Amino acid sequence: MLSREDNELVTRVGAGTPMGNLMRQYWVPAMLSSELPTPDSDPVRVMLLGEQLIAFRDTNGNVGLLQNNCPHRGASLFFGRNEEAGLRCVYHGWKFSTDGTCVDMPNEPAESDFKQKVKATAYPCTERGGVVWTYMGPRQQPPPLPDLEPNMASDSDVQLVAVQRECNWLQGLEGDIDTSHLGFLHLGAVQPEDTRPGTFAYYTVNDRAPHYNVVDTEYGAMYGAYRPGPEEQLYWRFAQFLFPFYAMIPTGVMGLQKLVRAWVPMDDTHMMFYSMGSQASAIQSQNVNANRRMPSGGGAVPRVLMTPNTSDWYGRFRMAASASNDYMIDRDKQRRREDYTGIPGIHTQDQAVTESMGTIYDREKERLGTSDVMVIRVRRRLMDAARALAERGVTPPGVDNPEVYRVRSGGAFLPKGADWIEGTAELRKAFVEHPELDPALAG
Ligand code: FES
Ligand SMILES: [Fe+2]
Numbered sequence: 001m002l003s004r005e006d007n008e009l010v011t012r013v014g015a016g017t018p019m020g021n022l023m024r025q026y027w028v029p030a031m032l033s034s035e036l037p038t039p040d041s042d043p044v045r046v047m048l049l050g051e052q053l054i055a056f057r058d059t060n061g062n063v064g065l066l067q068n069n070c071p072h073r074g075a076s077l078f079f080g081r082n083e084e085a086g087l088r089c090v091y092h093g094w095k096f097s098t099d100g101t102c103v104d105m106p107n108e109p110a111e112s113d114f115k116q117k118v119k120a121t122a123y124p125c126t127e128r129g130g131v132v133w134t135y136m137g138p139r140q141q142p143p144p145l146p147d148l149e150p151n152m153a154s155d156s157d158v159q160l161v162a163v164q165r166e167c168n169w170l171q172g173l174e175g176d177i178d179t180s181h182l183g184f185l186h187l188g189a190v191q192p193e194d195t196r197p198g199t200f201a202y203y204t205v206n207d208r209a210p211h212y213n214v215v216d217t218e219y220g221a222m223y224g225a226y227r228p229g230p231e232e233q234l235y236w237r238f239a240q241f242l243f244p245f246y247a248m249i250p251t252g253v254m255g256l257q258k259l260v261r262a263w264v265p266m267d268d269t270h271m272m273f274y275s276m277g278s279q280a281s282a283i284q285s286q287n288v289n290a291n292r293r294m295p296s297g298g299g300a301v302p303r304v305l306m307t308p309n310t311s312d313w314y315g316r317f318r319m320a321a322s323a324s325n326d327y328m329i330d331r332d333k334q335r336r337r338e339d340y341t342g343i344p345g346i347h348t349q350d351q352a353v354t355e356s357m358g359t360i361y362d363r364e365k366e367r368l369g370t371s372d373v374m375v376i377r378v379r380r381r382l383m384d385a386a387r388a389l390a391e392r393g394v395t396p397p398g399v400d401n402p403e404v405y406r407v408r409s410g411g412a413f414l415p416k417g418a419d420w421i422e423g424t425a426e427l428r429k430a431f432v433e434h435p436e437l438d439p440a441l442a443g
Contacts, residue, residue, distance in 0.1 A: 002363035002379065010382050011168045011360050013265040014050035018386040023049060023244045024137040025389070025399045027145050029262050029274050030125065031055055031132045032162055035309075035316070036063060040082045047266040047313045049136060053123070054078050056098075059085045064098030065134050067121040071102070077120075078311070096120045129153065129276060130160045146398060146405040148246070149430040150258045150276040161275040162317040163304060163347065169245060169265035170379075171354040171361055172273055176247035176261055177378055179225050179237055180371040183208030185349050188340030199443025200253075200411045203227060203235040210237070212370065213420060214377045219243060219397055219404040221381055223374040224420040225250070233413040236420055238428070240409050241378045243385065243397045253441050254410030255427040255434040269359040270314060304347045319351065327352040406430040411442065 013020040028048065035044050036057035043056040052068035054077040066087065068076050075091035086103050088095040095104035100122030105115040123134045124142060129151035135142035150158055165172050187205055195202040210225035220241040229235035237250035245263045258278040265271050305320040321327040327343045334342030343349045368376060388394035398404050407428050414423045
């Protein structure tokens with residue numbers, strides 16, 4: 001449960017809010033590189049941290065992210081002409097380069113120096129791993145990008161998925177660190193005999209009430225949840241929260257899985273989810289579909305049915321299943337227990353429950369149990385960091401330490417009584433290959 005004041009603090013991300021200021025300390029994923037396919041391609045409306053921005057790729061291939069309203073008299077730069085290394089407002093012809101410099105003001109006398117006095121708000125952009133990153137913060141010299149392993153893989157090895165969700169960003173993030181829902185929302189209809197004995201899936205559906213341990217880390221927080229495993233071992237699931245809005249979920253085999261999920265606020269009531277995973281992680285997640293009763297169309301890298309993107313502020317990466325069609329729920333399937341929810345696909349199931357809480361859930365009403373310890377910890381970390389920044393100017397975790405992001409998540413068997421942190425230290429290191437591990441272990 002959160003007081004109304006704390007709920008406001010942790011959910012609101014507009015300019016000038018404590019959480020909005022915290023997020024502006026970091027580079028944030030703004031869009032996919034593929035949304036701006038070629039030099040001088042069509043500008044795109046991007047809603048990010050409550051700001052309306054226009055993205056474009058200039059003649060030289062560089063990406064710009066400018067304020068929507070032209071600095072002259074406010075016409076939208078979305079309608080601009082993307083030409084000769086700049087975006088030209090169609091109202092009176094003012095032209096801006098990717099850094100916001102006004103490079104042409106053709107409706108003013110040639111001798112006027114007014115153009116030198118005008119600058120559009122422009123956020124620096126850089127591209128890596130198929131993602132356009134932007135820095136919306138106060139520093140002249142932005143900090144380094146975080147060392148997120150799947151975002152640093154070669155382009156051919158990275159699997160990118162973007163899906164918009166129509167609720168506050170924190171509801172998305174909290175779904176990723178709430179491990180006990182797996183045995184219900186996603187696997188509630190799966191019985192042990194539907195799984196391959198000895199796999200993670202088998203032990204997951206044998207015991208749906210795991211025990212949790214949670215620790216703070218230099219990048220955020222980590223949990224290890226355990227339940228009985230083979231013989232004298234326990235099956236542990238490890239997941240990470242990384243500032244300010246990333247999760248690494250515990251599906252897959254730790255040591256093999258390279259996967260990060262970003263829950264990026266568009267504004268207070270919409271977010272863009274980005275999944276960045278290596279091909280190997282994607283293949284691993286597809287193995288989840290081997291059995292008839294095991295859920296399909298989801299997994300670590302979601303494959304969901306999308307509607308075509310539109311140019312609307314909220315027109316990018318929308319799912320065909322939505323609140324307006326009850327997420328295509330099939331009550332017969334639900335009744336027959338062919339599927340616990342009757343809602344097709346893991347990602348859609350997550351989307352349905354988190355959007356169904358309302359656009360910004362009032363956490364004064366919730367009743368948290370022992371299985372919610374990670375959710376509680378992550379909120380605490382976020383609120384403490386936002387307050388420390390607002391009150392004392394403390395730089396939040398990870399901003400200047402890109403190397404702390406070099407971690408992984410996943411599942412592992414550990415002997416009973418083994419130290420869960422020490423026992424997995426090697427497996428949690430990113431950029432280390434483990435040919436000795438078998439991806440089929442996930443089940
Ligand atoms: S409003 Fe853009 S040039 Fe006048
Ligand atoms: Fe889920």
